[in-house]
Amino acid sequence: MSPADQPAGPTAPTYVWEPTTDFLAAKYGLPRESLVRFDVNTSPLPPDLRDVLTGPFDPPLSEYPPSDYAGLVAAAAESYGVAPDEILPTAGADEALDLTARAFLREGSVAVGAVPTYAMYGIVTEQRGARFRAVSRREADEGFGLDIPAMAEAARGADLVWLCEPNNPTGTAEPPERIGELLDRLAANAARDGLAAPAVAVDEAYAEFVGSSVVALRGRYPRLVVIRTLSKAHALAGARVGFAVAQPETLAPILSFRAPASVSTVSAALATAALRRPELAAANVARIAEQRARLIGEMTRIGWRPYPSRANFILVRFGSVKIAAAAAEALLRRGLVPRTFGLDHPLADCLRLTVRSARENDRLIRAAMEIPA
Ligand SMILES: Cc1ncc(COP(=O)(O)O)c(C=O)c1O
Incomplete structure (x- = not known):
């Protein structure tokens, strides 16, 4: 290779970000506001800090x-x-x-x-x-x-x-x-x-x-x-x-x-x-703990296999990569975005799902009832 043919520089290992909500909405033909991110372990609602945002700084x-x-x-x-x-x-x-x-x-x-x-x-x-x-x-x-x-x-x-x-x-x-x-x-x-x-x-x-x-x-x-x-x-x-x-x-x-x-x-x-204002985070943590217990209970009741969780997400095992991939696709078609793992990952037969608001979790539970585990 002549110097002119060389690539611009070494490619460093890179974190591959989750697809954007706009991208997924277009791919699945869904309105963007109907999508719920169960894949990025964020909290459902920001704290009310409008007084700070309006400044002065x-x-x-x-x-x-x-x-x-x-x-x-x-x-x-x-x-x-x-x-x-x-x-x-x-x-x-x-x-x-x-x-x-x-x-x-x-x-x-x-x-x-x-x-x-x-x-x-x-x-x-x-x-x-x-x-x-x-x-x-x-x-x-x-x-x-x-x-x-x-x-x-x-x-x-x-x-x-x-x-x-x-x-x-x-x-x-x-x-x-x-x-x-x-x-x-x-x-x-x-x-x-x-x-x-x-x-x-x-x-x-x-x-x-x-x-x-x-x-x-x-x-x-x-x-x-x-x-x-x-x-x-x-x-x-x-x-x-x-x-x-x-x-x-x-x-x-x-x-x-x-x-x-x-x-x-x-x-x-x-x-x-x-x-x-630590009471804001404390209230969020309490809400998420309550919703997490509910989600794990409901998933277990309908035959999904969630692992216990100490965080704001739940790892669910499907037992085969094929079944996990089918469940992910079925969720995505309903506008519910799960975290999947690559084929060579030890958790390739699992999905990870963020605990979200009661209403968003209702959608997940309703979907789970229709999706084989
Ligand atoms: C374990 C862990 N560390 C760090 C981060 C990134 O956190 P931040 O948004 O503060 O960069 C994440 C985000 O998902 C995470 O799961």
Whole structure:
């Protein structure tokens, strides 16, 4: 190939976004307002923050946000029970994941993750030229739990360990003391091997749905990074606000890769208000827990096989890829968009369905009655 024939540049591993509502509406010949996104784990209704949206903003929108995001940082520090210098605001949890990979991985590094899990860990790892070492979770009938000895062994010599608590897409959560046990093993192995202990990123995007966090373990394991978001329980996915939470010396290399003002003034104001009004997220979490129990009950009654969930989504097993694909297509034809998994995915015979409003869930239940499991 001559230089002129070369492709424009290397193609990095990329997250493939779900199709847009407009695309699906056109494909299935449905009005766009009739579609319900059961695939993206968002909350059904945003919090009422109209008072914030109408401004005025400080600083005004003609200026950049303050580089320290002091108001947002103070609200997040109080909410997560840490000091302000342990909070780094990011454009959603996904930016925090990317910055964490940039901070701790380089060409030839190894990062470890427990699969099946959120695809971004593998993607941001490989984008750094590092290798993603996948450790299988325990079987479904063992609650998809972490294989702690296998994780600790795989992490020998690794630079980073990714954890997702509660885990997407299984909806399961590890008791915090089990995470503590893993951290102790990582520290002990590193001491034995004469190496630095790996950084450990715990993605707590869905933590509010379980009501616990491992953030208190950062004293015991200083290289712990906890990642939080306003996208799920706070119902602000469109605002794109998340955080990396860690001791200042662990946060410093992560901060060094963030663009100076990646969170807009509008988003920072919305997120600050949402964190200062925790009753809004608490009410959302309670509504979702009630609807989740109802959905799981109804699905079970009609012969679907949902797994228990600690998050705002439910994993349903259909037992064969063909039946899962047929169920997905039948749902889509009714305007209900499920999350499917690729053919080579360990959950290829499953669908993942977000818990939505009572009325939207009614549509899902009615559809499920007509769709064989
Ligand atoms: C486990 C997990 N982490 C991070 C994210 C992305 O969150 P954000 O919207 O804050 O970027 C998601 C979104 O689905 C997720 O499931």
